[in-house]
Amino acid sequence: MKNHHRKTVHVPNKNKFKKKNLLLFGVASLFWLIFRTGTKPSRIVYPCQQAALANSSILLSLSIPLSLTSVFMKTKKFLSKKGTTIVLLIMVASVILISEQILGSIQSTGAVDPNQEINLSFEPRDAMAFPASNIYVVKGRAYSHIRELVNLMGSHGLLFYESGTTGVNRGPEGLIARDDLVLIKINCQWDARGGTNTDLLKELIQMIVDHPDGFMGEIVVADNGQAQYGSSGNGGSLNWANNNAEDHSQSAQDVVDMFTVSYNASTFLWDTITLKSVGEYSEGDINDGYVVNQTTDPVTGIKVSYPKFRTKFGTYISFKNGIWNHITESYNSEKLKVINFPVLKSHSGYGVTASVKHYMGVVSAKQTNAHTKVATGGMGTEMVETRFPTLNILDAIWVNANPAPSSSCGPSTPYGVATRVNTVMASTDPVALAYWGSKNVLMQAARLTGYTNTHTINPDNTNPSGVWGEAFGVWLELSKNGIAAKGYNVTTEENHMNVYVKSEAPEIGIPSQIPPSNNVMTGEEVKVSVNVTDAESGVKNVTLFYAINNGTTWENRTMNYNTSKSLYEATIPGQPAETWVKFKIVAYNNAGNNATRDGTEPYYTYQAIPEFPSVHILLIIFTITTLLIIIILYKRKSYPRIL
Numbered sequence: 001m002k003n004h005h006r007k008t009v010h011v012p013n014k015n016k017f018k019k020k021n022l023l024l025f026g027v028a029s030l031f032w033l034i035f036r037t038g039t040k041p042s043r044i045v046y047p048c049q050q051a052a053l054a055n056s057s058i059l060l061s062l063s064i065p066l067s068l069t070s071v072f073m074k075t076k077k078f079l080s081k082k083g084t085t086i087v088l089l090i091m092v093a094s095v096i097l098i099s100e101q102i103l104g105s106i107q108s109t110g111a112v113d114p115n116q117e118i119n120l121s122f123e124p125r126d127a128m129a130f131p132a133s134n135i136y137v138v139k140g141r142a143y144s145h146i147r148e149l150v151n152l153m154g155s156h157g158l159l160f161y162e163s164g165t166t167g168v169n170r171g172p173e174g175l176i177a178r179d180d181l182v183l184i185k186i187n188c189q190w191d192a193r194g195g196t197n198t199d200l201l202k203e204l205i206q207m208i209v210d211h212p213d214g215f216m217g218e219i220v221v222a223d224n225g226q227a228q229y230g231s232s233g234n235g236g237s238l239n240w241a242n243n244n245a246e247d248h249s250q251s252a253q254d255v256v257d258m259f260t261v262s263y264n265a266s267t268f269l270w271d272t273i274t275l276k277s278v279g280e281y282s283e284g285d286i287n288d289g290y291v292v293n294q295t296t297d298p299v300t301g302i303k304v305s306y307p308k309f310r311t312k313f314g315t316y317i318s319f320k321n322g323i324w325n326h327i328t329e330s331y332n333s334e335k336l337k338v339i340n341f342p343v344l345k346s347h348s349g350y351g352v353t354a355s356v357k358h359y360m361g362v363v364s365a366k367q368t369n370a371h372t373k374v375a376t377g378g379m380g381t382e383m384v385e386t387r388f389p390t391l392n393i394l395d396a397i398w399v400n401a402n403p404a405p406s407s408s409c410g411p412s413t414p415y416g417v418a419t420r421v422n423t424v425m426a427s428t429d430p431v432a433l434a435y436w437g438s439k440n441v442l443m444q445a446a447r448l449t450g451y452t453n454t455h456t457i458n459p460d461n462t463n464p465s466g467v468w469g470e471a472f473g474v475w476l477e478l479s480k481n482g483i484a485a486k487g488y489n490v491t492t493e494e495n496h497m498n499v500y501v502k503s504e505a506p507e508i509g510i511p512s513q514i515p516p517s518n519n520v521m522t523g524e525e526v527k528v529s530v531n532v533t534d535a536e537s538g539v540k541n542v543t544l545f546y547a548i549n550n551g552t553t554w555e556n557r558t559m560n561y562n563t564s565k566s567l568y569e570a571t572i573p574g575q576p577a578e579t580w581v582k583f584k585i586v587a588y589n590n591a592g593n594n595a596t597r598d599g600t601e602p603y604y605t606y607q608a609i610p611e612f613p614s615v616h617i618l619l620i621i622f623t624i625t626t627l628l629i630i631i632i633l634y635k636r637k638s639y640p641r642i643l
Contacts, residue, residue, distance in 0.1 A: 117420035118448050121537045122440060122503070124592040128495040133429035134158065135436050139503040139537065139591065144397060144422040146203035152502045153426060163213050170212050175390055176337055178213040181220065181315060181323055184339045185361060185389075186252060187353075188269070189225035190411055191240040193398045193418035195252075196343050198245040200395055200424065202255045204341070209263050217335075219263065220311055221256050223361045224270035231412065235271040236361075242415075244343065244398060266312035274364045278308060281316055281324040282331070290364040291320070297385070300482060302378035303368040306386040319362065320386045340389035340430060344437050345400035345410035350374050351456045351472030352442065353411055354434035355392040355427075356479050359383055375470035377478025383430065384486040392430045394437050396423040401445035404456040405466045419445050431480045431490040432497055435459040438472070459492065505595040506534040506542075506587040517606035520581075523574035526606070529567040530559070530585055530597075537590035544570040546583040559585070575608045 122137055134156065138148045150160045154169035162174035176182060184204065186196035201221065209215045225236020239253040252267065259265040276289030288309040296303055306319040316324035322333035342358035350357060359379045363370040370378060383389070398418040402408040408417040423441055427433040438459050446454045456466040464471040476492060483490045491497065509531035520526055532542050542559040559568035575581055582605050584598035598604065 117422055118445055119535050119538075120421050120423065120441060120444050120448075121590045122501045123499070123590055124501045125494070125497065125499045127498045129493070130496070131489050131491075132496050132498050133427060133432035133489060133491050134498045134500065135429075135432055136426045137423065137499065137501045138425075139423045139501065140535075141422050142504050143502055144424050146200060146207050146393075146424070148502060149393070149424050149426055150207055152500055156498075156500050158428070160207065161211055161213070163211075165212070167212065176208060176211065177217070177335075178211045178215055179217045180335050180337045181218045181317065182208055182337050182339060183317070183319075184219065184221045184341055185358070186221060186223050186341050187343050187358065187361065188223040188236040188238050188240075188252060189230040189361070190413065191231040191237070191242045192248075192415050193244045193400065193413035194231070194343070194345065194411055195240065195244050196341055197395045197397045198243050198250045198252055198255050200393075200397065201252060201341070202250075202258065204339070204393070205255065205259055205265065209259065209265075215263065217264070218311065218313060218315055219256075219259070219265040220268055220317070221252055221266075222268040222270055222307075224274055224307070224364065225361070226365045227271040227274050228366070236269060238267045238269050244395075248415075264313045268309055268311065270307045270309070270361075270364075273307060273309060274366050277367060280308065280321065281318060281326070282321075282329070286310075286316070286326075290367060291318070292364065292367050293385075296369075297378070297381045299485075300373055300376045300378040300381045300478070302370055302373035302376070302381050304382055304385045305364045305368050305370065306362060307364075336387070337390040338387050340392040342394060343399070343413075344394050344396045344442060345413055346403050346406075346442065346457050347410050347467075348404045349467055349469035350475060351404065351461075351467055351469075352434065352438045352459070354437055355389075355394055355430040356380065356383075356434045356476060362386065372469075375475050377475055377480075377482045379475075380431075380479030380482035384483055384488065388483075388488060389430060390428075392427055392433050394425040394433055396421055396425065396437065396441050399442060399445055401442055401449055401451075401457075403446055403451055403454050403466070406451075409456075419449055421445050429488075429490045431476065431483060431492060434476060435492045436494075436497060436499065501537070501591040503537050503589065503591040503593060504534070505593040506532055506539055506589045508532050508542075508585055508587050508595050508597045511585060511597070511604075513606070520606050520608050522577040522608050524608070525574050526572040526581070527569060528559075528572065528583065528585075529562075529565070529569045531566065532568050532585075532587045534587075534589040537593075540588045540590045542568040542585065542587045544572070544583060544585055546572050546581055548575060548579055548581055550580070550582070554584075577608055579608045581606055581608070 120139065122139060136149060136152045136156070136158070138144055138152055150169055153160060159169055159171045159174035160176060161170040162172065162177040163170040164172065166172070184201070186201060188195050205219055208219060221238065223236055223238070227235040230236055231240070239251045242248050243251050256265050256267050273288045274290060276287070277292055278287045278289030279285035280291055290305050291308055292305040293303055308318045310316050316326065317336065318324060318331065321331040322336045324331055340355055340358055342353060342355055345353050347353045347357065356379050357374060359382045360371065360374065363382055365371045370382070398420050400408070400410040400413040400417060401419045402417060421441060425433060425437055425441075438457055442457050443454045446457060455461045455463055457472065459473050459476055461473040462471050464474070480490050480492050511528050511530040513529070514527045515521070515524060528544055530542070532539050544557045544559050545554040546557070547554045557570040557572070559570040562569050572581060572583060584596060584604060586594060586596045588594045
């Protein structure tokens, strides 16, 4: 009996064919990746290489597990625990490969540091009209120090040291002579952040005693807390338990005590004499107390008053007339220098405490009507009728930027309501300094901490709502008028202000380029990307400069900010073969400072090289793909047949 055998041909499974196509395409992409990258791994950043890498990763990660799973399904070992584990591991690995290509790496967002200070942005400016007042601003933890402030002043012509020798920060026109008596008038009525920063006070005293000619004079730190109000309800203190400093226990008295051993440095709390009415030394009265003018100023209505006292070292001082010599019975006015040194803060009654209102600590409020006369410009009268400050320094390391009528506004400033802005300013014009500091420091800090209504701390504001006294813009303008009437150069007009700013320069990272420096082909454009940051004043602009003649002449390209990458980018045009290209990056911040990364490092130079003809690449790819197809088809024909 014949056996009739039916001829059976196995038709390739559709799914199997799809798997092989996936595998084929993945292998082709892998061949392309290997060939194109070759011995230069840096080519992996090319767009075509990235596409090939993605294709080979995704397709191979899909096809290989599927093929392996099919093999496992045909064996009895598949049901074993070991086999199951292997399959699961393969599938997990595939998912990871795919998700890595599609989703990329996931980065967690860092939490905001609640103690991080606010970074303000300041614009230097040149006066557009004259006469002009100069304002000097240093900013940032690295620069918000008295020495940096003095250096900035000196670089723009205001010398700190009076000296017969001309040099850095010194000359005949300097402010402080080696034998001067320097009276530093600080804020001391309030503790915590309500008083002048004692770290800055220490730096200022150090600068004075570091006089290049050798300091032989005297230093007095003083204030009048009026023996009322203040943190204790009893007025001011030069020895608070809680102070405005990195070390909260460091008081003004502690700072002065550090210098007393080597120099004639002392303190005097005028609270102790604010109730005592005395006559001048020239009138035969040698007692400590306040000299009070019993007539009121015809314009502002203030009764001018000022302290008169004997220092720890026996020096007789009249705040108005100068140093009294009891032997010659005369005053030396020129040797008494006053540095007006307040902390910048909001004020519930008058909007802002700065370098003008700070003179409320010169008067005796107990014996006069001075406090109500802030509203009429009385502090301007007090300045010109007693002693105009030699220099005004405005402390804005920590500020009270909570504008009235906020319950957190000044003058009291507990630690929890202050904002750190790391800024110190100076000017010989107290009005311009108060104007610029409140408008650019206090208002900016207030807005950045969430306040939308800042009119009470605005020096241009004339609306008294929100304060119990008078609008800041009104009394500041009246104070200016009274000072200007006596011939002093003061202003509230920004066109009459030169503003000099020093802060940290921008930080320029290491640039990257596409194509990499060793794979730039003839005529190929090069995209340069770089990270530039400035935590202080902010990045103003970034420019890419390139040269093809060894740096003799430079072309420039503005680097535009790519928000999605947080990088600055610009493109260098393609160049002829064998051309060497150098480039450098220059960045400016809003404070006018700049930083440069130049061609001293290897990643700032590249040479254009010839590219392989694209037809050769296509022929190679076509050959490889054809060979792969022939191999697969040959294997199909060799499948066993059932006859």
